[in-house]
Amino acid sequence: MKQIIAEKILDIERQHEVKILFAVESGSRAWGFPSQDSDYDVRFVYVHRPEWYLSIDEKRDVIEMPINDQLDMSGWDIRKALKLFRKSNPPLLEWLVSDISYYEAYGFKEEMLALRNRVFSPKASVHHYLHMAQGNFRQYLQGEEVRIKKYFYVLRPLLACKWIEKYNANPPISFQDLVCDLVTEPSLKTAIEDLLRRKMAGEELHLEKRVDVINDFVEREMERLTEFAKSAQSDLEDPTERLDELYRKYLKIVWNFG
Missing domain, CATH: 3.30.460.10 (Beta Polymerase, domain 2)
Structure with a gap:
């Protein structure tokens, strides 16, 4: 290629x-x-x-x-x-x-x-990533069955926001680097790593029962980061x-x- x-x-x-x-x-x-x-x-x-x-x-x-x-x-x-x-x-x-x-x-x-x-600009970047996470969450991860692979397109921008909050710096491009640094809850990290392994192994990740530990984390962090976005630096x-x-x-x- x-x-x-x-x-x-x-x-x-x-x-x-x-x-x-x-x-x-x-x-x-x-x-x-x-x-x-x-x-x-x-x-x-x-x-x-x-x-x-x-x-x-x-x-x-x-x-x-x-x-x-x-x-x-x-x-x-x-x-x-x-x-x-x-x-x-x-x-x-x-x-x-x-x-x-x-x-x-x-x-x-x-x-x-x-x-x-x-x-x-922390403010511009947080707004971009948060908007992306919110949009993908609303579109793909509602209900009891969700499009499993779309978790990555919510988690990555959400973790990018958390990186900016923590370091006031550009987030790394690697999803694994974000997870390693920012995801500390064992059950959440295990759930994310399991989905990542399945995706990279070529499994078809379509409609499945939602992963509650990930949904709970996403909903909690989106609400919290919405407040952080209001005060993020822009000068x-x-x-x-x-x-x-x-x-x-x-x-x-x-x-x-x-």
């Missing part, structure tokens, strides 16, 4: 006349709980030729490749990425620390990574000037512009 992804990256560069700055895995593979049949969720940041930006019209700043059963690829233009980076966009912050890297060029990812803590030094410098720098580096 890595070879296919590498070929797709070259195809994207040719078809769209862009240069890709980095491409990484996101989703369940990056988070550490893939199924045997999980697809590949590839996310990338790219830069157009300088003249593309010299227009009075706003242009589409996303590239999305057709999705198939195995591969989902999409990316953001550098300007869009830096604007979202300024807002402490959690998915983008996760891309920067993904352990599965498919492509890197020009040093852009390393410079963004060096600024990651500077743009990190940050404006990084716009530094990000503008980065934007201009990589237009010059990639396209020998200016």
Whole structure:
């Protein structure tokens, strides 16, 4: 699959006349709980030729490749990425620390990574993760029978919130790291580890009786973290000037512009 992804990256560069700055895995593979049949969720940041930006019209700043059963690829233009980076966009912050890297060029990812803590907003991140946990919980984990594998899509963002509460820092991308650090109740940890083992072994985790120890934990923590979100820190030094410098720098580096 890595070879296919590498070929797709070259195809994207040719078809769209862009240069890709980095491409990484996101989703369940990056988070550490893939199924045997999980697809590949590839996310990338790219830069157009300088003249593309010299227009009075706003242009589409996303590239999305057709999705198939195995591969989902999409990316953001550098300007869009830096604007979202300024807002402490959690998915983008996760891309920067993904352990599965498919492509890197020009040093852009390393410079963004060096600024990651500077743009990190506890308040924005907690709201993002809490909203994700609440939405998945409402949609999939109500009633006596639930979609078991969806527990991971509630637990991971919920534990990310707890990490921010505890450390006031970016949460790790690894689900196992979050569980190891933050889940101390033996019965809860056992239930989570059992589901993780089954998922990674390839079991079909569809409708089953709900796991009460997990549901109780989720409901309790969502209520508590909703209160924490109201007081989470949001004051940050404006990084716009530094990000503008980065934007201009990589237009010059990639396209020998200016």
